Amino acid sequence: MTDAPASWLQRWRDRLQRRLSTRLVVASVALLVVVQALGLLSLRASIDRNARxxxxxxxxxxxxxxxxxxxxxxxxxxxxxxxxxxxxxxxxxxxxxxxxxxxxxxxxxxxxxxxxxxxxxxxxxxxxxxxxxxxxxxxxxxxxxxxxxxxxxxxxxxxxxxxxxxxxxxxxxxxxxxxxxxxxxxxxxxxxxxxxxxxxxxxxxxxxxxxxxxxxxxxxxxxxxxxxxxxxxxxxxxxxxxxxxxxxxxxxxxxxxxxxxxxxxxxxxxxxxxxxxxxxxAVAPYRSLQWTLLVIGLLGTVALAAGGLWAARRITTPIRELSGAAQRLAAGDFEHPVPVTTRDEIGELAQTFEHMRTSIDAQRKEVTRLAYWDSLTGLPNRAQFREAVSAALAQREQSAPEATAAASTRTAAILLLDLDRFKHINDLLGYATGDQLLREVGERLGAVIGARGFPMARLSGDEFALLLPEAELGEPMAAEIASAFERPMQLGEQSVDLRASVGIAHYPGHAREVDELLARAEVAMYAAKRGSSGVMVYHEQLDSGSSQTLSLLSDLQRAIGAGELRVFLQPKIALGSGELVGAEALLRWQHPTRGMVPPLDFIPFAEQTGFIRHLTLWVIDEILRISPQLAAQGHALSLAVNLSTRDLMDLELPDKIGERLARFAVPPEALKLEITESAIMDDPQRAESVLARLHAMGLPLSIDDFGTGYSSLAYLKRLPVKELKIDRSFVMHLDREDGDHKIVRSTIDLAHTLGLEVVAEGVENLAIWQVLRGLGCDLAQGYFVSRPLPADQFEAWATAWPQQRERLLGQPEAALLK
Missing domain, CATH: 3.30.450.20 (PAS domain)
Known part of the structure; x- marks a missing residue:
């Protein structure tokens, strides 16, 4: 009698172990419990850390x-x-x-x-x-x-x-x-x-x-x-x-x-x-959350176990018949139907196999179509375009193997078209409008080609390509396309002005392979986009510049950690007193093999890629490290750092700068931020929001390169700026150009009316200094005072400035300052 219950339990345990459904439920519940336990422990540690x-x-x-x-x-x-x-x-x-x-x-x-x-x-x-x-x-x-x-x-x-x-x-x-x-x-x-x-x-x-x-x-x-x-x-x-x-x-x-x-x-x-x-x-609300998550986890575990057992009991019929059918389908046999013998889940699975068998041919055809056609515009895609171009070029090679040198250099052309500002339109109006715009672009290109039947394709994103049978047609066709895009596109109630940049590559003069032709047309297209020229024919200088840019950008990513970046300071002098009141921080790159890389060779590309944000924060860190050292030597100066468009679009920028001010224990007034007009005008509302927060932190703000952008006085009046910098292009010839004199005088009067200080950049000689002083300009910056100096040399220059001022300005002018 005592052996009977034990034998019954053994048989039941063996039966459970043999059942696949039971093992799946037990494994799933155990895995869920482990994951929930690890999650709760991790959450507890994270809550404590984040709360502190x-x-x-x-x-x-x-x-x-x-x-x-x-x-x-x-x-x-x-x-x-x-x-x-x-x-x-x-x-x-x-x-x-x-x-x-x-x-x-x-x-x-x-x-x-x-x-x-x-x-x-x-x-x-x-x-x-x-x-x-x-x-x-x-x-x-x-x-x-x-x-x-x-x-x-x-x-x-x-x-x-x-x-x-x-x-x-x-x-x-x-x-x-x-x-x-x-x-x-x-x-x-x-x-x-x-x-x-x-x-x-x-x-x-x-x-x-x-x-x-x-x-x-x-x-x-x-x-x-x-x-x-x-x-x-x-x-x-x-x-x-x-x-x-x-x-x-x-x-x-x-x-x-x-x-x-x-x-x-x-x-x-x-x-x-x-x-x-x-x-x-601080932690109490999170503890309550932990208990709530624990209860939810327990309820979820119970629900999983119950649901798993219920589902497992539904799988009771053997699936061997389906195994043979699956093997036949895997071997490509779609002639024999899949038998459906039950009406339960296995029967549904069998019906699914049968549906797969009957529809797989149609799906394969659809896959083939998708592999060669763009589903959005209905145009050929890159793969089909490559095949079409390859076939056309091969036919030309066979039909004219003995062509003269003059004829063989210009026998075909590829046009690569990319829309300007498409990302901006996509972000502003939404992806649905962007898709509608791409369809409209395809239709408009088709209307331009008309009955001529040139091969055309959408390669990717907002890139379109055309194959022309004669290279001489390249530039006229590009001009015709540009003319077609001058008309605004009507998307519902929204009228969109759109422009396109076109790159042209000739066969076989520029390349003989399809991929090389496409790559060089793309290089020309990006050159046209950068130069705002609309159309550009490929030439070798474009490609070398592109390779150098890629190399510089890859090097720039490691330049910060490698200590290759340098901060230079250019002094700002008060025209009324001759005192040193501040300096502008300028970034330089001491490349280990290229030497001193000019800022124009890497700053624009850093802005395009977004890496400029890392450079800006690195410069701010350096300035906040230098500022207390200068103050300790008696030079309590306002050091200015330039912000780019990408920086102004970063809503977290005020928090990042505030954290650094606190970390370096530097007062906000010691750090001045200079913003160009174009950076403000890209997104005025967002820029105003970021600038308002920076101003509220006590950071002085300055408009840089004033007069070269497209800002309105209405925005200038609303911005919380303290200083306005006149661009050097108006200052460098001030002593001999009457037009520049009028512009500078009007700008100074306008700034003073708005309660702003005025800084003149590009002060190159004593005559310009004297003119600016007579016009009431507040500060001067330029080579007449000093070129940009490495940060470690600036302190010595600042100490020697009072004696140097007497030599630069001469006794009469220096006496006026006193």
Whole structure:
């Protein structure tokens, strides 16, 4: 009796193992479980990593937001103090030393802007009057503020900043009262307390703590915090963290992402803010997602097992009869019908085999047709065109083997036609419209050929080809085609202006093989497209140029990593003062075998391929590395980088530049971006969006090569640019061309009316310098000042510029600058 159940279980297990359907279901479920487990583990790791990266981005944004709040508070103090020092009654009270009236006015103005401190100091920074008696620790803080006011380089003597008073952080501003010399100082201040912390938390969703310390070796004390009291009490903050740095910390048993934001310019950082984001809170929504995915995965596994078992039970009939039929079909026997003996799934499979047998001949014929005809236009395709050309050329070879040299060089021609701006039309109007356009192109070409019956084909994309029996027909036929495409194409309600570039290759003068003829016609076509000439006949110089371009572009892809690129800087000089104020970054390529490759040999092709984006970011990285080095030597300059059309179309460009500014710790005003008019006009809306974001980041923008593009003043008025550069073609002959003089003068007046600075490129001599200075131009750039210099030589040139300026300009002009 005990052996019976075991024997029954053994037989059942053997039966399951023999069943193919059972093995398939078990294998499928096991595979699904493994895949889901690996996916969940990978998702968990990815969520944690992405959440921490997102926290650091939120903290960096929160730091900028907090600094902005402090700047707004400081501006409110400056405005309030500025109104007070301009008030006639208050000035009279100060002049008469009416301390009671002064204290009352200080109190009224302080309450109006919510200031906690309102004081009047004499010229020695001694306290004269106050809205309320100040704390004892206020005066040392005011002495520090007075030193900032005396050393202020702003020009108005206003000083402000954050200071620690009795262990609390205060924001103070000191404004001079002049008559016309300084007769007193007005001090306004806020206490940076829980109110600002709560405002910051509401705006950013981050936790914030304000800390101060008495000295570099002292412990940090938290003066205000948005954290819970217990958590806030456990917050000390690592003293070793540098300002602007970020890390993960454990506070009261909870993980936080933390960023240290300095609140003053002192390297010892006696004041700082800690921005915190709870890791658990950031990850919590994703944890819920994980549980949801787990439940869905379990339900999917159950559903797969149930569905698999149900489907497996349906496969119960042997399939041997179908095996023989499949073998016959594989051998090419389509005469014998496939037997259909059941009405279930196997029967359906048998019916499918039968349908395959009866339709396979038709399919093979259709495949043959598709192999030689273009399904969109109904024209022959590349394969059929090649065969037609090969047959025609072979017939010519057989019919005239002894042709003279003159006749044998021009006996046939291939025309290769490619549509201009087709990709733009495709992207703008959609692929359906693009297909309709290609059909219309085929019909129009057929109308041009008419009854002449020249072989014609669509090779690929928007490329079409014609075979002409006589080479002399090539250029007239190309002109006839170009004339036909001058008429706009009507696609529904949309009228499309279309042009075509045509390349011509002659047989046998240019090539004797079909593929060579097509390749050389294509080279000529691309040359016509680049030169906007419409039609181009192949010649050898075109092919060598193409090969060199391919070689240069392949080398360019490794040039960045190989350290072959160089940044050159060309100075910009203020015409009014003669001071060095900036420079333009220019890219050079030091090729290991070709030497210094001119920019025109690789920049246009980098723009065509999109590789220009990598070059632009490399130049920006180099400029941001160089800028702090120049500033450390006393040359705080605005360094300009050119943006191409491809760069302006990149919606992620502002984020990429912002990340680099933060990484190199360079202020936005140190990096200027120059944009050509043509780059803006390619897609004005998209360009305006990108430029607006760059402007909002604080990056100064400049219009380069002004006057050579096709932009309208309406766009120029809307763009957030700070500077306009006059193209060198208008400047180089300014001292002797009256027309250029009028254009430059009008451009300067227009730019100044719009509030823009003007830079003149191509300043080649002292006479042009003097003319520009007389016209009120702001900045000059050109060989008269300096050729572009390698970055490692620019610092020495900048140091020697004051002495070189005297030599270049001469004593009278140099005296005018002083």
């Amino acid at each position: 990266q997102s926290i650091q981005q939120e903290l960096a944004l929160g730091e900028r937001l907090f600094q902005r709040l402090l700047e707004q508070n400081g501006q409110r103090l400056r405005d309030g103090a500025g109104l007070l020092v301009a008030d006639y009654g208050f000035r009279s009270a100060v002049g008469s030393r009416d301390l009671e009236t002064i204290a009352s006015a200080l109190g009224n103005h302080g309450r109006r802007i919510g200031a906690t401190h309102a004081l009047l100091l004499d010229t020695d920074f001694a306290l004269q009057a106050a809205a309320s008696p100040p704390e004892d620790a206020v005066m040392p803080a005011l002495q520090e503020l007075a030193q900032r006011a005396q050393s202020s380089t702003v020009g108005d003597g206003v000083a402000g900043g954050l200071v620690a008073i009795d262990g609390r952080i205060h924001q103070l501003v000191m404004v001079p009262m002049r008559a016309p010399l300084v007769i007193a100082w007005v001090v306004m201040g806020f206490r940076v307390d829980e109110g600002l912390v709560r405002d910051m938390q509401r705006l950013s969703g981050l936790q914030i703590a304000l800390q101060t310390r008495a000295s570099a070796s002292a412990d940090w004390l938290t003066t205000a915090s948005s954290l819970a009291p217990l958590t806030s009490a456990a917050l000390g903050g690592p003293a070793s963290m540098r300002p602007g740095s970020a890390s993960s910390v454990l506070i009261a048993g909870q993980a936080y992402g933390m960023r240290v934001a300095p609140l003053d310019a002192d390297n010892e950082a006696p004041l700082r803010a800690l921005l915190l984001r709870s890791v658990d809170e």
